[in-house]
Amino acid sequence: MPPIVIPSAEGAHGVRASRSRAPRPDELDSIAWLASLTDAERERALGDLRVVNVQPGELVCRIGRPVTYWFGVLDGLLKMSSDTALGVPITFTGLPPGGWFGEGTVLKREPYRYNIQALRKSVVAGITAETFHWLLDRSIGFNRFVMNQLNERLGQFIAARQIDRLTHPDARVARSLAALFHPALYPGVGELLRITQQELGYLVGLSRQRVNEALAALEVAGLIRVEYGGVRVLDLAGLRGYAAADVAA
Numbered sequence: 001m002p003p004i005v006i007p008s009a010e011g012a013h014g015v016r017a018s019r020s021r022a023p024r025p026d027e028l029d030s031i032a033w034l035a036s037l038t039d040a041e042r043e044r045a046l047g048d049l050r051v052v053n054v055q056p057g058e059l060v061c062r063i064g065r066p067v068t069y070w071f072g073v074l075d076g077l078l079k080m081s082s083d084t085a086l087g088v089p090i091t092f093t094g095l096p097p098g099g100w101f102g103e104g105t106v107l108k109r110e111p112y113r114y115n116i117q118a119l120r121k122s123v124v125a126g127i128t129a130e131t132f133h134w135l136l137d138r139s140i141g142f143n144r145f146v147m148n149q150l151n152e153r154l155g156q157f158i159a160a161r162q163i164d165r166l167t168h169p170d171a172r173v174a175r176s177l178a179a180l181f182h183p184a185l186y187p188g189v190g191e192l193l194r195i196t197q198q199e200l201g202y203l204v205g206l207s208r209q210r211v212n213e214a215l216a217a218l219e220v221a222g223l224i225r226v227e228y229g230g231v232r233v234l235d236l237a238g239l240r241g242y243a244a245a246d247v248a249a
Contacts (some may be wrong), residue, residue, distance in 0.1 A: 020050040020104035023125060027051060027074050030098065031125065032187055036141025043202075046133040054118040055080075061102065061116040067109060069126035073188070076122020077195060077202055082114045093156060094119075094180050095205045098188025103146050104133050104153070119199045152184045169206055173214035174242040176204045177224065181233050194230040218242070 027036060028049075034042060034194045053075065054060060060071060060078060078095040080189045083088045092114065095101055105112055106129050118124075135142040156179060177200075180186065180193055215231065218224045233239060 019166045020052045021126065021148050023049050023051045023074075026043060027123070027125065029045050030074055030188055031072065033100070033142060033145040036145055037135070037139055038141075041135060041139045041142065042048060044125060045135060048127045049125060051123060053127045054122045054124050056118055056120050058118050059115055060100060060118065060124055061112045061114065063113060063115055064111050066111055067102065067105045067129055069102075069128055070100065070132045071102055071116070071124055071126045073097050074123040074125050075118045076124075077199060078116050078124075079119055080114050080116055091203055091205065094176070094195075094199075096186045096189045096193060099186045100149065103132075103149055107136075108138075119202060123169060148184060152182065156182065156185065169204075169210050170214040170217045171204065172204050173200065173211055174218055174223070174239050175219065176200065176238045177218075177233065178236065181236055181239075192232045196229075200231075 023031075028046070031049075034045060036216065037045060049061055054076070073095050075097055080092040080095060080101065082090050082092065095116070101116070109129065120150070136146065177193070180195070180203075181191075197208045197211045197215065200215075201208045204211065206214070215224065215226050217227055218239070221238070221242065223233070223235045223242060225234055
């Protein structure tokens with residue numbers, strides 16, 4: 001399946017130019033880092049920002065392809081994954097609304113080492129690698145945002161390694177949910193995450209039925225509330241602690 005690449009002026013492989021568009025005002029309001037820019041910096045960013053609608057199963061990034069854009073999720077849900085030497089897929093994390101990703105790859109201008117795939121219909125925004133570096137060279141506010149992203153992402157991937165040690169499915173689901181409710185990395189989520197049991201199963205590596213059982217247990221514990229079309233977190237600290245207890249054991 002070809003990757004979804006927002007076309008650049010040079011003509012990138014993948015999606016035709018008709019697939020991308022300028023962002024709407026309400027979509028711009030959801031991009032947190034724009035507020036950190038000066039007028040001149042914002043003008044450069046707005047002139048470069050493109051948005052594309054992605055269908056379930058489509059790839060935004062593919063392993064081995066050159067980096068061309070820094071991406072963010074405006075709506076929907078993506079997953080970051082890779083394959084082992086034996087071809088077994090490994091899911092690193094989910095990417096809900098508000099999340100921007102791939103800054104490390106853009107910084108190093110190296111090929112992608114992971115796949116980014118849409119789990120549902122999603123809206124993805126991006127700025128070119130050239131504009132990303134232009135902002136890094138000029139904007140203190142943008143630098144702070146990217147540094148915070150890298151720091152929080154490091155903590156997220158350390159936590160992702162811990163999830164490999166979780167022996168109880170309920171704890172795996174709790175840990176994955178807690179990661180998706182990260183207020184710094186995914187400010188667009190808020191208190192209600194739009195996700196189905198099947199989608200959560202894809203991220204955690206469990207069946208929909210087992211995810212359902214885990215959600216029921218977490219709901220009984222007073223940590224979450226399952227609502228129509230999503231999950232509401234009632235106690236984020238408790239959800240994180242629920243998972244940490246299993247790691248410590």
